[in-house]
Amino acid sequence: MNKKSIRDVNLAGKRVFCRVDFNVPMQDGVITDDTRIRAALPTIRFLLDAGAKVILASHFGRPKGQGVEEMRLTPVAAHLSALLGKEVQKLDDSVGPDVEAAVANMQNGDVILLENVRFHAGEEKNDPELAQRFAQLADVFVNDAFGAAHRAHASTAGIAQYIPAVAGLLMEKEIRFLGGALTRPERPFTAIVGGAKVKDKIAVIENLLTKVDHLIIGGGMANTFLKAKGYGIGASLCEDDKLDLARSLMAQAEERGVQLLMPVDVVVADRFAPDAQKQTVSVDAIPDGWMALDIGPKTVERYRSVIVDSRTVVWNGPMGVFEMDAFAHGTIGVAQAMADCSGTTIIGGGDSVAAVEKAGVAEKMTHISTGGGASLEFMEGKELPGVAVLEDNE
Ligand SMILES: Nc1ncnc2c1ncn2[C@@H]1O[C@H](COP(=O)(O)OP(=O)(O)OP(=O)(O)O)[C@@H](O)[C@H]1O
Numbered sequence: 001m002n003k004k005s006i007r008d009v010n011l012a013g014k015r016v017f018c019r020v021d022f023n024v025p026m027q028d029g030v031i032t033d034d035t036r037i038r039a040a041l042p043t044i045r046f047l048l049d050a051g052a053k054v055i056l057a058s059h060f061g062r063p064k065g066q067g068v069e070e071m072r073l074t075p076v077a078a079h080l081s082a083l084l085g086k087e088v089q090k091l092d093d094s095v096g097p098d099v100e101a102a103v104a105n106m107q108n109g110d111v112i113l114l115e116n117v118r119f120h121a122g123e124e125k126n127d128p129e130l131a132q133r134f135a136q137l138a139d140v141f142v143n144d145a146f147g148a149a150h151r152a153h154a155s156t157a158g159i160a161q162y163i164p165a166v167a168g169l170l171m172e173k174e175i176r177f178l179g180g181a182l183t184r185p186e187r188p189f190t191a192i193v194g195g196a197k198v199k200d201k202i203a204v205i206e207n208l209l210t211k212v213d214h215l216i217i218g219g220g221m222a223n224t225f226l227k228a229k230g231y232g233i234g235a236s237l238c239e240d241d242k243l244d245l246a247r248s249l250m251a252q253a254e255e256r257g258v259q260l261l262m263p264v265d266v267v268v269a270d271r272f273a274p275d276a277q278k279q280t281v282s283v284d285a286i287p288d289g290w291m292a293l294d295i296g297p298k299t300v301e302r303y304r305s306v307i308v309d310s311r312t313v314v315w316n317g318p319m320g321v322f323e324m325d326a327f328a329h330g331t332i333g334v335a336q337a338m339a340d341c342s343g344t345t346i347i348g349g350g351d352s353v354a355a356v357e358k359a360g361v362a363e364k365m366t367h368i369s370t371g372g373g374a375s376l377e378f379m380e381g382k383e384l385p386g387v388a389v390l391e392d393n394e
């Protein structure tokens with residue numbers, strides 16, 4: 001990464017405004033997955049070891065510019081404190097006289113967690129006044145919130161106008177793996193794209209087509225491709241207004257010499273339900289009124305052989321309705337194939353992360369991104385605003 005990181009600046013005794021993505025899943029005040037909090041620990045520990053005063057800031061949920069009791073970061077502070085084995089002082093706001101006073105009282109090696117920055121409307125508007133108020137709290141801005149790097153907000157981008165801005169270790173790692181895979185992949189390079197809709201991933205597919213050797217399509221979006229090829233797909237999810245686009249993507253793949261892999265068999269159901277009647281059929285024999293909810297075993301075998309022989313594999317989006325056990329086999333099969341691949345394996349965030357966890361192979365992946373939307377935009381080839389604002393390495 002051609003950006004400065006916390007390794008490149010002097011942090012001793014400095015007040016550091018460290019933006020993290022603590023937007024974690026929570027139910028009734030209990031954190032149900034703390035991956036994003038644990039992923040920020042190396043940066044927080046690095047800052048503490050360097051003798052900095054660490055001011056952590058994050059958004060949580062979408063409170064739309066006002067205080068929402070259930071969206072306070074209090075449970076996150078308690079959990080972070082337990083993980084760090086050290087007190088984390090949780091404040092009730094992210095700017096204002098009380099925050100300024102608390103920061104003024106900090107000793108080197110102290111940690112403060114500010115309240116949800118999205119309680120202020122200026123955050124999502126990237127309001128310069130709010131950005132400046134954040135900046136006044138600190139000497140250095142560290143962006144470690146890869147998951148929010150696709151947002152140009154006051155605490156992810158605006159603040160960098162006023163104080164030196166560098167990457168945290170998680171940000172650096174995300175960009176090293178995702179960026180490295182996309183710019184200098186070891187080949188063969190395979191991308192797997194699944195999920196519900198072609199519409200949401202057109203830009204990703206188009207960008208990947210310029211880089212990969214094999215592109216594997218699965219999930220609901222495969223139906224649109226199958227229909228575009230002339231197969232009857234029964235009552236399966238399909239975007240009829242995207243058939244021409246699917247044909248154009250298939251033509252682009254052919255022109256570029258990219259092998260585009262599509263399902264050869266599917267698991268069909270008579271309705272969208274976990275206990276639906278189901279059967280496995282060839283893609284040219286989908287019965288009228290039935291819907292394809294998973295890729296079939298022959299398809300999994302085909303995909304598997306390409307995946308295990310690849311040197312780099314990037315995956316975004318499930319192969320079927322994996323939330324229902326009856327239709328999770330394709331997704332789990334692909335997750336297992338990735339676990340058996342000896343090359344670099346990268347999961348692009350979101351549902352696919354839940355899928356590798358369900359398959360019990362998460363620790364076998366080279367890298368699992370903490371970014372959902374951010375990793376998608378990165379794979380589309382877009383420059384992320386939260387990265388663009390960081391200082392370049394000379
Ligand atoms: N054949 C299918 N028919 C209907 N829905 C499907 C099918 N295959 C997958 N899905 C659904 O697609 C959803 C995920 O699609 P989506 O496009 O939102 O992926 P995503 O959330 O972007 O994935 P990721 O977060 O990994 O990027 C899942 O809820 C899954 O149930």
Ligand SMILES: O=C(O)[C@H](O)COP(=O)(O)O
Nearest residue numbers: 021023061147148372373
């Ligand atoms: O969960 C995410 O993808 C990030 O935390 C960004 O959240 P947002 O989509 O509400 O901006």
